Amino acid sequence: MKLSDREQDGVVILEPKGKIMGGPDASLLHEKLHECIELDKKRIVIDLSGVDWMNSTGLGILISSYTTLRNNGGMLKLANVTDKIQSLLTITKLVTVFEAYDSVDDAIASFE
Amino acid sequence: MGKPAISGNSITVPSDLKYLVDVDNFVEGLLREWGLDESTVADIAISVSELVNNAVEHGNDPPAGGDGERLVKVTVGRLANTVKVSVSDRGHGFDPTEIDDPLADENLLKAAGRGIFIVRNLMDEVDIKTTPDGTVVTITKNL
Secondary structure, three states, X not given: OEEEEEEEOOEEEEEEEEEEOOOHHHHHXXXXXXXXXXXXXXXXXXXXXXXXXXXXXXXXXXXXXXXXXXXXXXXXXXXXXOHHHHHHHHHOOHHHOOXXXXXXXXXXXXXX | OOOOEEEOOXXXXXXXXXXXXXXXXXXXXXXXHOOXXXXXXXXXXXXXXXXXXXXXXXXXXXXXXXXXXXXXEEEEEEOOOEEEEEEEEOOOOOOHHHOOXXXXXXXXXXXXXXXXXXXXXXXOEEEEXXXXXXXXXXXXXXX
């Protein structure tokens, strides 16, 4: 997995690419999310358009980040969720937890 | 053994999550050689990654049968209408009935505990066997 990030309208957009399956790659995303929280950047969108698939480790990173942000007055939102990840969110009922948007722009606008 | 070893349709790796990528490349490579569609490849790859994660995190500490090297072996097989993958470790196994229901409201926001649940949803069969030599989980995907 590779990870890039940018900022738009006060929202941090994280753009992982590849697969989120555990091991060193997953640590990268986990650490980046917590770095944002420590820097008081609490409005975060994860653009999943470049993620082929993720497993329960990836879902766990999203959940722990979601709860940490929410407990600190922030919010994590998802954009461009692929069919495979949408399917995982559905079978795990996490679709009821995350706000997901069809585009990064829509996700950013939802913070307004 | 300090690095992945491939023999036919099997790959054996040291019990370390840094080798997940090697296992995934090997498994997905075989599945694509066999002409499986991308959705099926992803379902199997996700499931294998869950089982290898479990084997590394829980299955090899301490190893069954003494102080031998901690390894995880993954074997992929293709039959006419199914793909079978076995993931073996040297651990003492686990009781799948003791895993909390990840869909229960009190567990929904837990960061862990969904691996086997996801595998059961993506695969058609999941068989877990524990012997004195370790644990073998075999998954079957109908094509």
